[in-house]
Amino acid sequence: MSDALVAEGLTKRYRRTFALDHCSLAIPEGAIVALVGPNGAGKSTLLHCATGLTRPSGGVVRVLGGEPGDRTLPGVGFLAQDAPLYRDFTADELLTMGNGLNRDFDVAFGRERLPKVGVPLDRRIAQLSGGQRAQVALCLALAKRPRLLLLDEPLASLDPLARREFLSTMVDAVAETAMTVVLSSHLVTDLERVCDHLLVLHAGRVQVFAETDQLLATHKILIGPGGPRRERIAGVDDVVHATDAQRQSTLLVRLNAQALEPSWEQRAVTLEDLVLAYLAANVETPPDNRT
Amino acid sequence: MTWLVWRQHRKQLLFGVVALLVLGVFFVGTGGPIHDRFERLGLPDCLPQTIDATVVAELFGDAASVDDATAAITRCAQTARAFLSDYQIVFEVGGLLLFLPMLAGMFWGAPLVARELEHGTHRLVWTQGTSRLRWAATKIGLVSAAVLVMTAVFAGMLTWWITPVIQTSGQRFDFGVFDIHGIVVFGYTIFALALGVFAGAVTGRLLTAMATTAVAFLATRLVVMLAARPNFLPTETVSVRLDPARAERWNLLHGDWILSRQDPPGCAKGATDCVDTLTMQIHPAHHFWTFQAIETAIFVALAICLVLATIYWIRRRIA
Numbered sequence: 001m002s003d004a005l006v007a008e009g010l011t012k013r014y015r016r017t018f019a020l021d022h023c024s025l026a027i028p029e030g031a032i033v034a035l036v037g038p039n040g041a042g043k044s045t046l047l048h049c050a051t052g053l054t055r056p057s058g059g060v061v062r063v064l065g066g067e068p069g070d071r072t073l074p075g076v077g078f079l080a081q082d083a084p085l086y087r088d089f090t091a092d093e094l095l096t097m098g099n100g101l102n103r104d105f106d107v108a109f110g111r112e113r114l115p116k117v118g119v120p121l122d123r124r125i126a127q128l129s130g131g132q133r134a135q136v137a138l139c140l141a142l143a144k145r146p147r148l149l150l151l152d153e154p155l156a157s158l159d160p161l162a163r164r165e166f167l168s169t170m171v172d173a174v175a176e177t178a179m180t181v182v183l184s185s186h187l188v189t190d191l192e193r194v195c196d197h198l199l200v201l202h203a204g205r206v207q208v209f210a211e212t213d214q215l216l217a218t219h220k221i222l223i224g225p226g227g228p229r230r231e232r233i234a235g236v237d238d239v240v241h242a243t244d245a246q247r248q249s250t251l252l253v254r255l256n257a258q259a260l261e262p263s264w265e266q267r268a269v270t271l272e273d274l275v276l277a278y279l280a281a282n283v284e285t286p287p288d289n290r291t
Numbered sequence: 292m293t294w295l296v297w298r299q300h301r302k303q304l305l306f307g308v309v310a311l312l313v314l315g316v317f318f319v320g321t322g323g324p325i326h327d328r329f330e331r332l333g334l335p336d337c338l339p340q341t342i343d344a345t346v347v348a349e350l351f352g353d354a355a356s357v358d359d360a361t362a363a364i365t366r367c368a369q370t371a372r373a374f375l376s377d378y379q380i381v382f383e384v385g386g387l388l389l390f391l392p393m394l395a396g397m398f399w400g401a402p403l404v405a406r407e408l409e410h411g412t413h414r415l416v417w418t419q420g421t422s423r424l425r426w427a428a429t430k431i432g433l434v435s436a437a438v439l440v441m442t443a444v445f446a447g448m449l450t451w452w453i454t455p456v457i458q459t460s461g462q463r464f465d466f467g468v469f470d471i472h473g474i475v476v477f478g479y480t481i482f483a484l485a486l487g488v489f490a491g492a493v494t495g496r497l498l499t500a501m502a503t504t505a506v507a508f509l510a511t512r513l514v515v516m517l518a519a520r521p522n523f524l525p526t527e528t529v530s531v532r533l534d535p536a537r538a539e540r541w542n543l544l545h546g547d548w549i550l551s552r553q554d555p556p557g558c559a560k561g562a563t564d565c566v567d568t569l570t571m572q573i574h575p576a577h578h579f580w581t582f583q584a585i586e587t588a589i590f591v592a593l594a595i596c597l598v599l600a601t602i603y604w605i606r607r608r609i610a
Contacts, residue, residue, distance in 0.1 A: 053418065085412070
């Protein structure tokens with residue numbers, strides 16, 4: 001079992017600011033990763049490094065076992081932010097283009113799929129809606145039959161219905177293959193249903209990278225008495241985020257294997273709770289994950 | 292890849308072909324009468340024997356004819372001068388055509404990469420299964436080929452159109468004449484194109500790239516024309532014994548590029564009985580094609596450097 005995308009100490013510097021700051025992670029083949037973080041967290045930079053569009057300033061990035069570049073291109077499908085397409089081309093012409101630029105391009109897939117999701121093949125891209133454009137861009141990336149699919153904020157400009165249609169096209173295609181997917185968004189709620197891994201980036205650093213099931217199982221929200229806490233709570237490994245009020249504290253905690261202190265009321269977490277807690281935790285006590 | 296280049300540039304190609312057709316109609320429409328008149332005046336026959344129309348007129352005025360032997364020659368020179376002054380417009384139109392290569396750079400070259408960067412579509416096309424090297428090479432190669440074919444048609448028409456006037460004046464080395472016919476037009480066009488592509492790739496903005504192309508093209512052309520061209524080959528020194536009675540000796544100078552001339556002190560303008568020696572620094576007329584080749588080589592070399600720099604930039608730099 002190899003990894004589809006590996007980063008070791010990956011760093012990208014623009015003059016004085018770090019877009020990526022010593023990121024290390026390994027995305028296993030077949031994973032569907034939700035890449036989440038606020039604007040400027042380094043999501044696009046990470047994806048650009050993986051496609052070879054951007055050269056890292058330091059560290060290593062490998063996709064499908066090789067350095068991103070001409071040789072990895074055929075295996076990587078990429079949908080850039082804002083779904084750039086030639087606006088004076090029709091969807092059909094874009095598929096013809098894809099066919100000319102890729103060795104094993106599945107034109108038939110695109111010609112079949114696009115009309116089904118309500119995209120006319122013979123209309124110019126400029127005349128299509130945002131949702132239709134996103135579908136065209138996704139079909140182009142999928143028709144390449146990639147082993148690794150990288151989608152940069154594909155949902156950002158879509159309405160809820162278009163989001164659902166977009167994700168269902170993606171899920172259908174992924175289900176048929178063992179494709180690895182990395183899908184970035186600044187909202188995790190969109191991705192909750194389709195992802196099995198969560199990757200949270202903040203200020204260019206990896207804040208969380210784990211399987212979602214495991215994250216949901218090992219994190220809880222605890223509600224209990226307010227005031228200062230001096231002792232560790234039994235069964236709690238770490239308090240990720242705490243909202244302390246006079247009378248009541250709400251904690252998002254990571255559990256360990258021990259039994260949980262019964263005086264605290266516990267609730268299940270959602271992925272959104274987790275993302276927000278880890279992002280907020282970063283603001284308060286930035287963990288140093290540089291080596 | 293070829294299909295993509297065709298699909299992206301077919302509109303520009305259409306504009307180019309239409310522009311060529313319009314120019315073709317203009318050249319044929321106005322060139323026909325020029326050629327007719329040129330023939331009718333007998334200039335093709337008498338010009339080879341005549342004296343240099345402009346030099347003689349400057350030094351001697353119209354009183355240059357002294358005997359019957361030179362009378363015919365002088366008549367031919369007068370006819371030539373009349374012909375030239377009638378078709379002065381040719382040089383003015385030719386002056387406008389000096390800028391055509393620059394337009395190729397601005398409207399064909401600059402958008403090639405700049406428009407992709409401006410619209411973000413480089414992220415689409417550079418993440419397909421084709422390397423950037425191949426993308427750049429195919430795109431630049433095919434567009435250059437199309438532009439060169441169009442330049443050949445244009446240069447051919449222009450050369451035919453302007454030949455009678457150039458033959459009459461003999462001044463093929465003049466600024467603005469040397470530059471609009473012969474093979475240099477290819478050098479300028481391919482240079483302008485490469486400059487546009489490079490500026491577009493580096494700036495990533497179409498308008499900036501177009502402006503940069505225009506300024507850099509004109510600057511390079513002026514520097515080469517004014518500073519480099521006179522020194523392509525060493526000048527030759529020519530001494531001519533001035534004798535108005537044997538004016539055909541001036542034939543030697545017909546079409547030469549006279550860089551400097553020490554006028555004989557003893558001869559007043561309009562004098563008919565003066566014999567003196569005139570010394571000139573010249574590039575002889577038969578060096579014309581050598582000069583054309585050198586100038587073309589300079590611009591082709593610059594274009595090659597720019598294309599290589601563009602490909603390097605596309606592969607390494609642009610995110």
